[in-house]
Amino acid sequence: MPKSRREFIKSALSIAIYTLTASSGILYSKLAKAFWVKEYFSPDTFENTLHQLFEDAEFIDSRKIKLSRLPRVAENGSSVPITVSSSLDNVERIYILVEKNPSPLSAEFVLSPAVETRVSARLKMAETSDVIVIIEAEGKLYRKSKRVKVTVGGCS
Amino acid sequence: MSSIKIRTKRLDGNTQIRTLITHPMENGRHKDEKGKLIPANHIQVLRVELNETNIIVCHMAGSISKNPYFDFLLKGGNAGDKITISWVDNLGKADSNEHTIK
Numbered sequence: 456m457p458k459s460r461r462e463f464i465k466s467a468l469s470i471a472i473y474t475l476t477a478s479s480g481i482l483y484s485k486l487a488k489a490f491w492v493k494e495y496f497s498p499d500t501f502e503n504t505l506h507q508l509f510e511d512a513e514f515i516d517s518r519k520i521k522l523s524r525l526p527r528v529a530e531n532g533s534s535v536p537i538t539v540s541s542s543l544d545n546v547e548r549i550y551i552l553v554e555k556n557p558s559p560l561s562a563e564f565v566l567s568p569a570v571e572t573r574v575s576a577r578l579k580m581a582e583t584s585d586v587i588v589i590i591e592a593e594g595k596l597y598r599k600s601k602r603v604k605v606t607v608g609g610c611s
Numbered sequence: 612m613s614s615i616k617i618r619t620k621r622l623d624g625n626t627q628i629r630t631l632i633t634h635p636m637e638n639g640r641h642k643d644e645k646g647k648l649i650p651a652n653h654i655q656v657l658r659v660e661l662n663e664t665n666i667i668v669c670h671m672a673g674s675i676s677k678n679p680y681f682d683f684l685l686k687g688g689n690a691g692d693k694i695t696i697s698w699v700d701n702l703g704k705a706d707s708n709e710h711t712i713k
Contacts, residue, residue: 486665491655496672534676557640558672565668569661571625571684574669577676579638609676 489565496560501552504559508550509589512596519543520590520599524575527602532580532609539588540573541597548591549574555584579609615696617710619688626688626712628659630696631680638673652702659683660695688712 494507525537539549549564549572561578578586580603587600614633619626632654639651653673659666667683685694690712697707 486668489668489670491670496655496670538682553674556674558638558674560672561674562669562671565670567664567666569664569666569686571686573684574667575680575682577680579636579674579676 486565486567495563496558498557499559501554501559504552508560509596514589514596514598517541517543517590517597517599520588520597522586522588522599522601525586525601525603528604528606529580530606532582532605532607534609535578535580535586535603535605536575537578537586538573538575539590540571541590541592543572543590543592543597546572546590546592550589550591551576551578552587552589553578553580553584554587555582556580580605581608613708614706615698615708617694617696617708619685619694619710619712621688622684624687626685626692627682628685628694628696629680629682630659631678632657632698633678634698634700636673636675636677636679640673652700654679654698654700657681657698658696660693660697661685661688662693663695 495504520539520541523538523540526535529535537551539551546566549566551561552559553561562576564574566572583604585600585602587598590597616631618629634654635652636654637649637652639648641649643649651673654671657669657671669681692712694710694712695707697705699705
């Protein structure tokens with residue numbers, strides 16, 4: 456006996472709801488399991504830090520990443536504001552790196568779908584350097600960087 | 612008093628979450644007046660929860676500024692929603708605070 460149309464819709468819906476809950480569950484548990492990795496934050500060269508984080512993955516330079524509030528010239532390297540936002544879909548992680556800092560990785564944000572891709576922070580910068588933001592979304596890595604001239608270093 | 616201040620503000624149907632944390636964020640490379648190295652003492656993990664579910668986890672180094680400030684943008688957000696922010700530092704110290712969206 457074929458199922459009635461109503462029953463079919465009901466079961467299809469419950470499967471859809473189950474899938475939705477299950478996938479958001481995976482994302483949330485990803486956040487619960489995310490942990491601080493010493494190697495990522497240890498003093499090292501920028502190249503080695505990138506390799507620790509992403510091995511040999513390729514980066515896509517993207518105009519869909521916006522770095523606002525990050526000044527071209529920072530008079531005080533001990534507190535440099537940055538706001539990262541993006542129109543990329545399904546962003547999972549945001550990495551903020553300062554190329555010339557002794558420990559290049561400043562912060563890694565793991566985001567759930569409950570938040571917009573928009574985070575602000577304040578960085579220490581030892582000297583004039585590129586600030587590189589890498590966004591992980593749908594298994595790809597997107598990059599945007601901006602040079603910040605530091606007048607007085609912040610002993611990062 | 613908690614080391615964590617939390618403020619929220621409605622922005623075009625979303626909710627901005629701002630937090631200011633009192634913490635020295637020493638990276639272990641600074642020296643004190645006597646020339647002795649000040650041991651590293653910085654937050655490693657910051658968690659933001661919405662009604663007891665993680666929504667943001669931030670891992671950081673000592674290169675985040677002293678007394679860290681962060682802001683985030685929650686999609687939607689309703690009056691009565693509970694925001695919990697907590698941190699753990701490299702010495703194992705921890706703190707957490709709660710805020711209810713108005």
